[in-house]
Amino acid sequence: MSNPQTVTATANLLAALSLDGKDSAGDRQVNGSALELLISELVNTLTLTTQETKWGSETAAQSDEPKEEGAVEARTLADAPKRSTGARSSPMVSGWQEVPDNSELMEQVYVKLELIGFRIGRRLAERFAPPNRRLTDTLDIVKFVCKDIWMLMFNRQIDNLKTNHRGIYVLQDNKFKWFLRMSGNNGGAAAARRAQPYIWLPCGIIRGVLDSYGVGTVVIAETLGLPQCTFQIKVVSDA
Amino acid sequence: MKIRCIAILNRQDIPVYMRSFDETLNEDSAVKYQYLAHTSVDVIEERMANTKSTDLYLGLLQTVGELAIYGYVLNTGARIILVISVPESIVRSAAIREIFQQIHAAYIALVCNPFNNEQGKLVSSKFDLIVSELGRVHSN
Numbered sequence: 001m002s003n004p005q006t007v008t009a010t011a012n013l014l015a016a017l018s019l020d021g022k023d024s025a026g027d028r029q030v031n032g033s034a035l036e037l038l039i040s041e042l043v044n045t046l047t048l049t050t051q052e053t054k055w056g057s058e059t060a061a062q063s064d065e066p067k068e069e070g071a072v073e074a075r076t077l078a079d080a081p082k083r084s085t086g087a088r089s090s091p092m093v094s095g096w097q098e099v100p101d102n103s104e105l106m107e108q109v110y111v112k113l114e115l116i117g118f119r120i121g122r123r124l125a126e127r128f129a130p131p132n133r134r135l136t137d138t139l140d141i142v143k144f145v146c147k148d149i150w151m152l153m154f155n156r157q158i159d160n161l162k163t164n165h166r167g168i169y170v171l172q173d174n175k176f177k178w179f180l181r182m183s184g185n186n187g188g189a190a191a192a193r194r195a196q197p198y199i200w201l202p203c204g205i206i207r208g209v210l211d212s213y214g215v216g217t218v219v220i221a222e223t224l225g226l227p228q229c230t231f232q233i234k235v236v237s238d239a
Numbered sequence: 240m241k242i243r244c245i246a247i248l249n250r251q252d253i254p255v256y257m258r259s260f261d262e263t264l265n266e267d268s269a270v271k272y273q274y275l276a277h278t279s280v281d282v283i284e285e286r287m288a289n290t291k292s293t294d295l296y297l298g299l300l301q302t303v304g305e306l307a308i309y310g311y312v313l314n315t316g317a318r319i320i321l322v323i324s325v326p327e328s329i330v331r332s333a334a335i336r337e338i339f340q341q342i343h344a345a346y347i348a349l350v351c352n353p354f355n356n357e358q359g360k361l362v363s364s365k366f367d368l369i370v371s372e373l374g375r376v377h378s379n
Contacts, residue, residue, distance in 0.1 A: 119353070126350045129314035131343075134293040212315045214250065 036178055043197045050108050109197060114204035121208020128152060138235060141213045142169050149209055167235035179227035188225040195223055206231060240326040242377045243306060244272040245370055250316030252280045256361040260374040272322065275308060279320050283310050296336050311339040338373060345369040
């Protein structure tokens, strides 16, 4: 029969192998801003590396600058105006660079970001599933996304959830955390377009979480004006 | 109470982890536990469909001879099956629940490891260690 000692022994072993989510000094904690910084860098770096790997040889042939090695180097502000000639030129300074017009490039970046988000979502779903109750139907699962997942990632909840009860859910966030630090100097529409890549990752995360719970979906996000952001979830196959 | 076998099946009822604690390891025991796991699946489906309770712990699924089989289902679809040899004294469900929760915790850690191959069997030495430990402390 198990007694308090044997239970503690297993709990101690779990802790020793750091399989219980904590480490010996207590809960691991990371500064919340780190995620925002990571995301902005992630989008940029993926865009650059995708561009370099797909079109790297072409741009090197076109430009008369010395060809750089595979990794992306940081360039200075002074270089940027000289080099930003066309869609294929190497972008540099983050933030104010126009979204490259190359839609094939952005499609590749979209696929990568969404896939990364998907895998993150699967693990989030496993790690933070409610430990003592079962999620019953799709609406329950979507509500879980709105409340718990959003709380984990952005420390707030979704502002508005709409559904047509036939498989379409619309999540509206009026102060999307990652948009709060973005401002568009060209006005609403251009800034919204430039902010598009940054919501592809949350799309993937939502899809990953829902897929973990057995709901196959397609998730599309759009923003009509920073910092507002809308996610549309279309259920493809049900739990 | 002695733990005989811990098995984990995924959402499609395919076994992804099977660990038996029999002293005599032979082909028969492996096949026997696979068979038990498969028959328990039907009971699990039935329990999940019927029950009004939204508990993860499904309780005693069935008894086969001197073995008692308990089930636990995860929100992400995985099913954990625990086979114990029926003891003389009464088994508290709280104790079984606790075992399941520890397996669940170890499972979460295993899944969260980005280096784990998602498809196919669960392979992890840390997870094996936990399961071995569980088998050891509950083998009196």
